Amino acid sequence: MxxxxxxxxxxxxxxxxxxxxxxxxxxxxxxxxxxxxxxxxxxxxxxxxxxxxxxxxxxxxxxxxxxxxxxxxxxxxxxxxxxxxxxxxxxxxxxxxxxxxxxxxxxxxxxxxxxxxxxxxxxxxxxxVSKDSQLRAAKILKVVCDGYELSPTSKVNLLFHFAQRKMAERWSRLRAVVATSGIFSLPDKLSSYCMFAKEVVSANPPFAWLRCHKDGVEDFESFLRERKIITRGGSKFGVDQRVVRISMLDTDEAFNVFIGRITSLK
Amino acid sequence: MxxxxxxxxxxxxxxxxxxxxxxxxxxxxxxxxxxxxxxxxxxxxxxxxxxxxxxxxxxxxxxxxxxxxxxxxxxxxxxxxxxxxxxxxxxxxxxxxxxxxxxxxxxxxxxxxxxxxxxxxxxxxxxxVSKDSQLRAAKILKVVCDGYELSPTSKVNLLFHFAQRKMAERWSRLRAVVATSGIFSLPDKLSSYCMFAKEVVSANPPFAWLRCHKDGVEDFESFLRERKIITRGGSKFGVDQRVVRISMLDTDEAFNVFIGRITSLK
The missing domain is CATH 3.40.640.10 (Type I PLP-dependent aspartate aminotransferase-like (Major domain))
Structure with missing residues (x-):
C-alpha cells in the first residue's frame, strides 16, 4: 500500500x-x-x-x-x-x-x-513505552489539566497561555527581521477564533519555513550553515532547496543568538 | 536473509x-x-x-x-x-x-x-527508550554495582545473592514435587563453577520446562489450564505439546498457589 x-x-x-x-x-x-x-x-x-x-x-x-x-x-x-x-x-x-x-x-x-x-x-x-514514561506523562498532563480546571480565573501563567505568549513574542521578532531583510520571506500570518483561548489568536508554528530570494543562493541550507545557522533544507521535505525549516522551540539563549545572526544577513 | x-x-x-x-x-x-x-x-x-x-x-x-x-x-x-x-x-x-x-x-x-x-x-x-527509563535504569544499576563494590564482606542480601537464594529455594520445591509426581519431568539440574559467586552453584532458570508423561495428555497446556495453571505450550516454541513453559518469577503468593496445585495432580 x-x-x-x-x-x-x-x-x-x-x-x-x-x-x-x-x-x-x-x-x-x-x-x-x-x-x-x-x-x-x-x-x-x-x-x-x-x-x-x-x-x-x-x-x-x-x-x-x-x-x-x-x-x-x-x-x-x-x-x-x-x-x-x-x-x-x-x-x-x-x-x-x-x-x-x-x-x-x-x-x-x-x-x-x-x-x-x-x-x-x-x-x-x-x-x-516504559511504565516510567507512562507515570511521568500522566502526572504532567494531570498538572496541566488541574491548572486550568482549578484556577479558571488566573490563566496567564498556565502552560498553554505561557507558551502561546512566548511563541507569539518569538514570531514577532522573527517577522520583524524578515520584513526588513529584503531577501527572506515567511508564510503569511494566520489568525482564527480559538475555542480554547475564546478569542481570535494568531498561529505561531513550531517551525519557521523561511525562503530566500537572494540571487545566487540555490542551496539555502548550506548558505545558512556557512553563516553558523543550522537548519533543515527543503529537499528533505520533498521541495526545492531555496527554503529551510528553522526550529522556533530552542532555548531563549539559542533563539537570541539566531535572531542576532539572521539580522546580520544581507 | x-x-x-x-x-x-x-x-x-x-x-x-x-x-x-x-x-x-x-x-x-x-x-x-x-x-x-x-x-x-x-x-x-x-x-x-x-x-x-x-x-x-x-x-x-x-x-x-x-x-x-x-x-x-x-x-x-x-x-x-x-x-x-x-x-x-x-x-x-x-x-x-x-x-x-x-x-x-x-x-x-x-x-x-x-x-x-x-x-x-x-x-x-x-x-x-525514554530519558525517564534511562535515568531509572542507570540509577538501579549503580545501586546494584555500588552494593557489591562498597560492601564486599556482606553480600548475602545484595541483589544477585538474594535472588539466587530465592530461585534456588523455588527450584528445590518444584523439583521435589516433580520427583514424587510420577508423571512429570524437568531438565536435569546443571551445576558449574560461577566466576561471580566464586563457588560451584546450580543453575536456576527463570522458566521451568515441564514435560508430562501421563497417558492420554497430548495437549499439556490445555490439561493444566483446566486445572487452573496458566502456562505456555511447546508448540509456541517450535516443539511438541506435551511440554510447557512455566514462569518461576511470579510473586511468592502466586508461586505458592502454583506449587499447591501442581502437587495435587496425578
Missing amino acids: SVVSPAPYYSSYPSVTNFLNSGLYRWDGDANTTFAGDTCIELVCSPNNPDGGIRKAVTKSKSGKTIHDFAYYWPQYTPITEAADHDIMLFTVSKCTGHAGTRLGWALVKDMEVAQKMTKFIELNTIG | SVVSPAPYYSSYPSVTNFLNSGLYRWDGDANTTFAGDTCIELVCSPNNPDGGIRKAVTKSKSGKTIHDFAYYWPQYTPITEAADHDIMLFTVSKCTGHAGTRLGWALVKDMEVAQKMTKFIELNTIG
Whole structure:
C-alpha cells in the first residue's frame, strides 16, 4: 500500500516508512503529484511540519486511510478551530508540554479493528513505552489539566497561555527581521477564533519555513550553515532547496543568538 | 536473509521477525532442521528461553551473524562461566533486576558498521527508550554495582545473592514435587563453577520446562489450564505439546498457589 503526504512533508515520513523494506507498505512521495491508487494511506500533519500550514486530506482514496498527525495541534501553536473528529488521530506529549524525551504518544481511532492492529503492532515492536514514561506523562498532563480546571480565573501563567505568549513574542521578532531583510520571506500570518483561548489568536508554528530570494543562493541550507545557522533544507521535505525549516522551540539563549545572526544577513 | 534459532526457541522470535513482512529478513524456523544457506542470522539465547539450556551457536554460516540474547545470563539464574565475548550480545534490565517495565536494554557489538546500523534502526524505530527509563535504569544499576563494590564482606542480601537464594529455594520445591509426581519431568539440574559467586552453584532458570508423561495428555497446556495453571505450550516454541513453559518469577503468593496445585495432580 502506498503511503503519501503533500509536500512539503515531515522529513522522517519517507525513512520511517521504508527502512525495513516492508511488503505491507511503501513511501510513494508527494500526495499532490503521485497517483496513489485506491488504497493509499495519507499522512495529514496539521499544523504541518515543516511549514505550519493548516492541512486537510487531499487524496480521495475510498479503501485507503487518512492518518491525522496532530503533534502540533495545541493552543500555543495554532488556534483550536474544531474538536477534531477524524478516523485516526495521533497525539504526543512531545510538542504539547515539551517532554519529547518521554517518548509517549496516544491515538484516537474510530475503527475497532484498526485500533486492535495498532495495539498489536506496539506489542510486537516495543511492548509499549516504559511504565516510567507512562507515570511521568500522566502526572504532567494531570498538572496541566488541574491548572486550568482549578484556577479558571488566573490563566496567564498556565502552560498553554505561557507558551502561546512566548511563541507569539518569538514570531514577532522573527517577522520583524524578515520584513526588513529584503531577501527572506515567511508564510503569511494566520489568525482564527480559538475555542480554547475564546478569542481570535494568531498561529505561531513550531517551525519557521523561511525562503530566500537572494540571487545566487540555490542551496539555502548550506548558505545558512556557512553563516553558523543550522537548519533543515527543503529537499528533505520533498521541495526545492531555496527554503529551510528553522526550529522556533530552542532555548531563549539559542533563539537570541539566531535572531542576532539572521539580522546580520544581507 | 533467514533468521533461525534451535527449537525450543523463544516464542516471540517468529512474530517479531515477520510481523512487518520485511524484504530484508524472514523467520525460517528451527536452526537444527532448517537449511539456512550461507547468510542466516542465528539467535542464540543462553540460558535459553524456554528450557534454560546453555546454548552455543549451531549454524556455521560464513557470511551470516549470530546474535547472543543474554537476557538471562545473570548470576541468579545460571553460573557465570565466562566473560562472554561474542560478536553481538544483547542484554536487558528486564530479567536482571526485574524492571521489565522500564523497557531498557543494551548491546555489546564488535563490528562498528553493525553497531551503526543498530543505532540507525533505533533512531528510525523509536528514537530510543525514554530519558525517564534511562535515568531509572542507570540509577538501579549503580545501586546494584555500588552494593557489591562498597560492601564486599556482606553480600548475602545484595541483589544477585538474594535472588539466587530465592530461585534456588523455588527450584528445590518444584523439583521435589516433580520427583514424587510420577508423571512429570524437568531438565536435569546443571551445576558449574560461577566466576561471580566464586563457588560451584546450580543453575536456576527463570522458566521451568515441564514435560508430562501421563497417558492420554497430548495437549499439556490445555490439561493444566483446566486445572487452573496458566502456562505456555511447546508448540509456541517450535516443539511438541506435551511440554510447557512455566514462569518461576511470579510473586511468592502466586508461586505458592502454583506449587499447591501442581502437587495435587496425578
